[in-house]
Amino acid sequence: MNIGDTNKDRTPTLADVARFAGVSTATVSRCLNSPDRVIEETRNKVLKAVRELGYAPNFNARALAAKRTNTIGAIIPTMENAIFARGLQAFQEELGRNGTTLLVASSSYQTDLEEEQIRTLVSRGADGLLLIGYRRDPKVYEFLHRQGVPVVAAWVFDPDADVPTVGFDNFLAMKMLAEKVISLGHRRIATITAATQGNDRASERLRGILAAMTEAGIPENDLSIIETTYGIDEGGVALEKLMTQQIRPSVVMCGNDVLAVGAIAKAKELGLNVPADLSVTGFDDIEIAKISSPPLTTVHVPHRRMGKEAARALLNMVGTTGGRTKILLETTLQIRESLAQHTD
């Protein structure tokens, strides 16, 4: 192989481009990263070479040298349903507008898996991380801190948390819904929730129901609680269990819309009329809530705004520009047919 040959059987590198354009590798690099720091003539020469050779920069080499990836990682509990889809979409869009790429991983609601994913994303050089929920082993935050990786916790709000939170008050949101439920005359309340262990969104929501009951003078023990994994089928199974108990609830408050829709489907299957025989509520207000029959009464969460604000917060943290990093969003009750008055 003669000197000056541009390697033909290997994917082209910066050096190949430099040789082809007759400049140094430094110049090529500059052309790509700060085009204004190079005179137009050479720039054109270089860009032509880039096109000619079909050069694509090696991300890993770049990350290694620059210690920056323009990449932000997000770990969400599940991709199986649409709960996080909308928020994540907005998150990604906002990152994209700022030239940052999103890396997603899902933890299947498993703490250990999440920790593994965190390590993976960090070792891949993520400039920052989006996590869902705040409560987790302090070691995790210590690790992230040591590695100098900024984090934002979303889907929750806690001004006292060690890391910025962008989200809403799960406790208050569910409490408001429970108050509405109670005001409609319901006393025999049941709930289908995700495992509350290690899931602050779920446990806060449960706390919300209990608080509303207490304030209304209903004994906390009257609440039937079923913990299950999120899923349409799981919601159905849970509902069946509830309806075979001694005291059948007049309303089932579900931890999210997916469970609620599953519960409604099963209720109908059991010959129950929703909401005449049984009211059902959800949480999230994702698309299926609207098309459910009957349409689902639920808590509307501003998913898109949350995603966008979380991205902004994170971009602020990885960059130098300061900005708000603790953001509380409002939820609203979305009253639809699945919840009705109760009279004994």
Next chain:
Amino acid sequence: MNIGDTNKDRTPTLADVARFAGVSTATVSRCLNSPDRVIEETRNKVLKAVRELGYAPNFNARALAAKRTNTIGAIIPTMENAIFARGLQAFQEELGRNGTTLLVASSSYQTDLEEEQIRTLVSRGADGLLLIGYRRDPKVYEFLHRQGVPVVAAWVFDPDADVPTVGFDNFLAMKMLAEKVISLGHRRIATITAATQGNDRASERLRGILAAMTEAGIPENDLSIIETTYGIDEGGVALEKLMTQQIRPSVVMCGNDVLAVGAIAKAKELGLNVPADLSVTGFDDIEIAKISSPPLTTVHVPHRRMGKEAARALLNMVGTTGGRTKILLETTLQIRESLAQHTD
């Protein structure tokens, strides 16, 4: 700073571990990558150092040196709904079992965005790529070939394609459903589909309907076609448009379950009884198909098997082990209430 100091204010590197354990960096590297190539005593020493220092390997550096990332990328059209969720989940699980990580990106059904994502994933060093559908600019495949990155196209099957396909016959699947529809007496057929331009799954499915009509002696022109983006609301809008036409269809065959569910919801809103006044069919058989009311007649796609087989094919291609890379899966009709007999 004294010689021998392990750097305290920086994330530890291989060299730090080596120094701490009193061995060479090569040994540490071996300990982590091929533990059996190092004697137990030193291995323990090294692992202890790793733990002590909280060392986490730098992925980018590793990729750069090893020219391998144990990472496979997947670009799916959307994460907004569950169409690809189940398949991707299985894909990821199978990769995980083989120590390979999945990197997901979504293209929002946009060709240019997809090409960008492909470049991104390749430049990140993905060892292989999963793409949805086969038909795309040949330049894309040329690029991938030049870069030496193996590809598998899923959700389609074409034994003659330049790249391995793992999927099902979209044409035949939809044709079978259309035949069933026609056998029930329907003649005024309409379809709500994704844009067929650059989407082989959608265009094949459309072709399937047309073929069945032709074989049944129904003029192709009788088919009302509405192209829209996938989404529940979009399905509703399309349905409304169809029902305000001169000749109202007796059945609406939708390109996927999401559109179908949206169509059903809108139909009910318009005071139509499904299926008495109007039949609706879907495609995919995702969870909402079951809980829809009425339950949705649709084409069942073996999503999980497809994901798993796609992973296997890809693993075979990046590794040396040979194996099947072209896999045809069967779809089945899933008849539920939303499709009924039609009599004029």
Next chain:
DNA sequence: TTGTATGCGTTATCAG
């Protein structure tokens, strides 16, 4: 079995 030395493709520092 372990160590030495080199290279992977880029960026960044520092001269020129």
Next chain:
DNA sequence: CTGATAACGCATACAA
């Protein structure tokens, strides 16, 4: 404005 050249953190061929 451009060019050498030294990192960046790790894997591996080769030597010991």
